[in-house]
Amino acid sequence: MGSSNGQRLGITEPISLAGPTDDDLMRTRKLEKYLRDVNLYESQEEAVSREEVLGRLDQIVKIWVKKISRAKGLNDQLLQEANAKIFTFGSYRLGVHGPGADIDTLCVGPRHATREEDFFGELHQMLTEMPEVTELHPVPDAHVPVMKFKFSGVSIDLLYARLSLWVIPEDLDISQDSILQNADEQTVRSLNGCRVTDQILRLVPKIQNFRTTLRCMRFWAKRRGVYSNVAGFLGGINWALLVARICQLYPNAVPSMLVSRFFRVYTQWRWPNPVLLCAIEEGSLGLQVWDPRRNPKDKYHLMPIITPAYPCMNSSYNVSTSTLRIMMDEFQRGHEICEAMEKNEADVDWDTLFEPFTFFEAYKNYLRIDISAENADDLRNWKGWVESRLRQLTLKIERHTYNMLQCHPHPGDFSDKSKPLYCSYFMGLQRKQGVPVGEGEQFDIRLTVKEFKQAVSMYTLRKPGMQISVAHVTRRNLPNFVFPGGVRPSRPSKGTWDSRRALERKVSSHTKPGADDGRKRKQTDDNVDTHLRNAKCHATMPSSSGEFREGSPIVSTISSSSINLQFEHMDANELVGSNREKVENNLTDSIRDSRNSVEVSSHNGKVDGPMIGDPRNKGLSFNSSNSKDAEKLAIEKIMSGSSSSALSPNGGLGELEVLSADLITSIASSITSSG
Numbered sequence: 001m002g003s004s005n006g007q008r009l010g011i012t013e014p015i016s017l018a019g020p021t022d023d024d025l026m027r028t029r030k031l032e033k034y035l036r037d038v039n040l041y042e043s044q045e046e047a048v049s050r051e052e053v054l055g056r057l058d059q060i061v062k063i064w065v066k067k068i069s070r071a072k073g074l075n076d077q078l079l080q081e082a083n084a085k086i087f088t089f090g091s092y093r094l095g096v097h098g099p100g101a102d103i104d105t106l107c108v109g110p111r112h113a114t115r116e117e118d119f120f121g122e123l124h125q126m127l128t129e130m131p132e133v134t135e136l137h138p139v140p141d142a143h144v145p146v147m148k149f150k151f152s153g154v155s156i157d158l159l160y161a162r163l164s165l166w167v168i169p170e171d172l173d174i175s176q177d178s179i180l181q182n183a184d185e186q187t188v189r190s191l192n193g194c195r196v197t198d199q200i201l202r203l204v205p206k207i208q209n210f211r212t213t214l215r216c217m218r219f220w221a222k223r224r225g226v227y228s229n230v231a232g233f234l235g236g237i238n239w240a241l242l243v244a245r246i247c248q249l250y251p252n253a254v255p256s257m258l259v260s261r262f263f264r265v266y267t268q269w270r271w272p273n274p275v276l277l278c279a280i281e282e283g284s285l286g287l288q289v290w291d292p293r294r295n296p297k298d299k300y301h302l303m304p305i306i307t308p309a310y311p312c313m314n315s316s317y318n319v320s321t322s323t324l325r326i327m328m329d330e331f332q333r334g335h336e337i338c339e340a341m342e343k344n345e346a347d348v349d350w351d352t353l354f355e356p357f358t359f360f361e362a363y364k365n366y367l368r369i370d371i372s373a374e375n376a377d378d379l380r381n382w383k384g385w386v387e388s389r390l391r392q393l394t395l396k397i398e399r400h401t402y403n404m405l406q407c408h409p410h411p412g413d414f415s416d417k418s419k420p421l422y423c424s425y426f427m428g429l430q431r432k433q434g435v436p437v438g439e440g441e442q443f444d445i446r447l448t449v450k451e452f453k454q455a456v457s458m459y460t461l462r463k464p465g466m467q468i469s470v471a472h473v474t475r476r477n478l479p480n481f482v483f484p485g486g487v488r489p490s491r492p493s494k495g496t497w498d499s500r501r502a503l504e505r506k507v508s509s510h511t512k513p514g515a516d517d518g519r520k521r522k523q524t525d526d527n528v529d530t531h532l533r534n535a536k537c538h539a540t541m542p543s544s545s546g547e548f549r550e551g552s553p554i555v556s557t558i559s560s561s562s563i564n565l566q567f568e569h570m571d572a573n574e575l576v577g578s579n580r581e582k583v584e585n586n587l588t589d590s591i592r593d594s595r596n597s598v599e600v601s602s603h604n605g606k607v608d609g610p611m612i613g614d615p616r617n618k619g620l621s622f623n624s625s626n627s628k629d630a631e632k633l634a635i636e637k638i639m640s641g642s643s644s645s646a647l648s649p650n651g652g653l654g655e656l657e658v659l660s661a662d663l664i665t666s667i668a669s670s671i672t673s674s675g
Ligand SMILES: Nc1ncnc2c1ncn2[C@@H]1O[C@H](COP(=O)(O)OP(=O)(O)OP(=O)(O)O)[C@@H](O)[C@H]1O
Pocket: 089, 090, 091, 092, 096, 097, 098, 101, 102, 104, 157, 193, 229, 235, 236, 237
């Protein structure tokens, strides 16, 4: 049975009930020390101050609700009982927040406390008048409306849920579905964060192990540049769900094991099989739940990670083929490092796993998006809008180049300290591996960029001075402010796992051309590397200033419509018979350019992850120990679902055809109607 108290948590049996060995315990201690050393835990002082702030906030909403109840002329009894209450969610509620993280809070109020007038009106006004409150920013028009501010220096996100109750009891349980009855859409969405977080905490067997593992995975994802919902990677809630599922599958494992199993399971996961912590209940309130058989949009989700509270939704609909590929590569890298750690290989430690991904060494070509505004408020709003549109740019570039050009968005922005009202975003560009290079072929993305800029300029709250420009830059022309400390490294990183792996691959392909297998590998590698190394990419910019210069004023002087990426094929013979030094140089280039350790193939624009028994999985170094083989089978079984219940007649599969029959079965068996 799954959990320590004998109750199975999760929709399948666990994969393994094994507990830790002495080595696992030792690795866990090292991991915990590592996480403390990199400052992932807040101080006791900060923890206390957060609690005080939460206490104050709860008092404030209670005062607020009395005040507005009185103003509305409620009778004495209702006035006396008038109540509102603060709940928390997000990383703070999960217990995985770092120093300086925000506290995500939800104010639950009664039916007579409205969102517009009372929450964004009166409560906002009250906060404005408090000296402890700074940087107050109401965002009433967001998908999930929020009031953002700092209270005694602690960042707060405050959402509002208006229930249909006249009185909010102090012991209100928001996990019961009836709480959603007659609630407006924004309230349902606002309640969702809390309800999901509570469910996660109920559905994991040993919370402390879950927390440490999640801290580790969040830190890892940030270091590897795959932490960001808005950029199409995964955010806090997604990582929490992925880790929670691993905890269910290995209920007696300790954090070091859970991290390693995380990579083991998710390198084998055949997306778009959904990750589920519990069955998807259809519920009785008629709210839409994730169901690719019914909702056309859900069929296109590439990496479904389903929330465990009604109405169950996919929390990761932003993931695209590109970001999925990047994440799968990262899972593969993590898997290899954990395997090496478990074999006690020299030079491999937690530090190796957490080595930062050197985004600005990884590509030769980048797209640079600069934005600017007239004041800090405008820039914040403009950034929020542009960031939410950037994903469309990557999707469009890939679509418009028939997926031959791959786009890697950098999560987060950069800015030049000397220019406070400007900021820049970057995307790495590369030819898709394995795509043959056509003679003199070029990628013209002018139209794509133009369309993107048009879409961005549709911003309804656009103010004068909100500018955007897009330019192509080569690695050499990257501005200094993108590098740590504003200093461009004189040479590419050496001695890292990534550089060593690239070197190994390169050396083996250059020195072992004998065996059939080796020849094949060499050909593939050369093919890929040749494309990258010989891809001469330049932008044609017939602008007044002529050239894009580092540190030049924002690219408004450069017509972004003139971007014309050209990838010219050069003479591949140059590579053959090169002297040692030349090979070294090429290696350095290929280290920078090679990120993909596993190829994720794409059929009809749909990605399907590596499969067990698939030759692509050769890189997975499962040793032949029985327990690991058994685990492999168990993972496979989870993917195929245990039930063979038929699909509903209105299934209407359409594009779902691309999903495996197994998936359909597992979806069918996991979506249940609640009685
Ligand atoms: N853009 C978004 N779309 C959907 N849900 C979101 C979004 N932003 C935040 N949320 C919800 O709010 C929660 C908290 O978000 P937040 O950005 O504060 O992340 P977090 O997991 O608390 O991490 P951190 O420690 O960085 O604050 C998320 O877990 C999610 O439920």
